[in-house]
Amino acid sequence: MAERSFSQKLPWLDRAGRFSPLKATCLALVALPALWVIWLWATTGLQPRPLEEAIHQTGSWAIRLLLASLCISPLRRLLNWPRLMLVRRMVGVAALAYALAHLALYVVDQQFDLVKVASEIVLRFYLTIGFVALLGLAALGVTSTDAMVRRMGRRWQTLHRSVYVLAVLGLVHFFIQSKVDVTEPVLLTGFFLFLMGYRLMVRRWQPAPWRLASLAVASALLCAGIEALWYGLYRGAPMGAVLGANLEFAYSIRPAWWVLAAGLAAAALAAAGSWQASRAAPGRPAGPRLSARGS
Known part of the structure; x- marks a missing residue:
């Protein structure tokens, strides 16, 4: 029994202890950025300041994966793919791991002078909000186990809704740290606006294609x-x-257009789902019915 319990905790296995291609693929994808950064460091691809570049890379991937975790519930609904929820915890924990690596590398860059690190966090506003976001992610990570979900009950859901505030803090940290070129922070903020708009939408209405298209336009305009x-x-x-x-x-496609394209792609998925449901035979369900209240 103990061996089976241990096997169920392996990240590439499902709750029944069976190999899960979905979870294994997700594990490989979230590990790839770390392996890529290690490879670049080993092959002098992070010059001229490899440690500083590694700090930036791990921080960027932390916020990217945090927003990716927020994409899972909407995609679960739009793709009618309930099993996608199996990887939400993994993506969130991966975001925490990259954030911890981000801080650890910063400590190394400061030559393990923890007093200096602490003073920098207190005195520099963007470091302060980044550290608060990290503490929040750590709290979510510690309470993400099945045992903690059962123990906390409704308080668990209340705590984990703070991920939206943590995402805002992470984006503000990203903006201030980027300083001159904020192309990626703007892009991620546009995606975040669409995801938050989607969550507000499904509380009152079905995510009809025309509503999602309108949300895509609004998010793109706000992004610009x-x-x-x-x-x-x-x-x-x-x-x-x-x-x-x-x-x-002439030079590049600005973030607002990428946000518009992603939003319209979501609208297209919703339209495809509606069309498939309309073609279902009378009396036969088109697929699993999902709650409108995705987290």
Whole structure:
């Protein structure tokens, strides 16, 4: 019995102790960035300051994976794929692992001077909010086990809803740390706005394709506005010129367009699901019925 209990805790196995291709694939995907950073470090690909670059890479992957964990519930519904929820915990724990690596590498960069590290965290606002976000992620990670879910009851769900606040703190930390080029923080913020809008939507309505398309447009416009506001306030750039640059494709596709594309893709998935349901034979269920209240 003890051996079976241990096997069930292995990340690539399901609750019954069987090999899960879905969980194994997810485990490989969340491990790839760490392996890539290690490979670049070993092959001098992180020059000229490998430690600083590794700090940035691990921090970036922490916030990326945190937002990826927020994508799972919407995708579960849009794809009508309940088993996708099996990997949400793994993705969240991976985000915590990268955040811890981010802090650990920063400690190494400060030559293990913990007093200096603590003072920097207290004195630098972006480090303070990043550390608060890390503490919050650690609390969610510690309470993510099945035993803690049972022990905490309804309090568990209340605690884990704080992930939305932690994501905001992580994005603010990313913005301030990026300073000049905030392309990726803007992009991730746009995705976050869409995901939050989706959660608000499904509390009252079914996520109809036209609603998701409207949400995609609104999220993209907010994303463009945030980018213009940041460059206007931080760099003194004319906000109108920044907004105009979002309409040009000469050099790069701006984050707002990627947010729009992702939102419209979600609308297309919803349309495909509605079409498939309409073709189902009378009296035969089109698939598992999912709750509208995804977390």
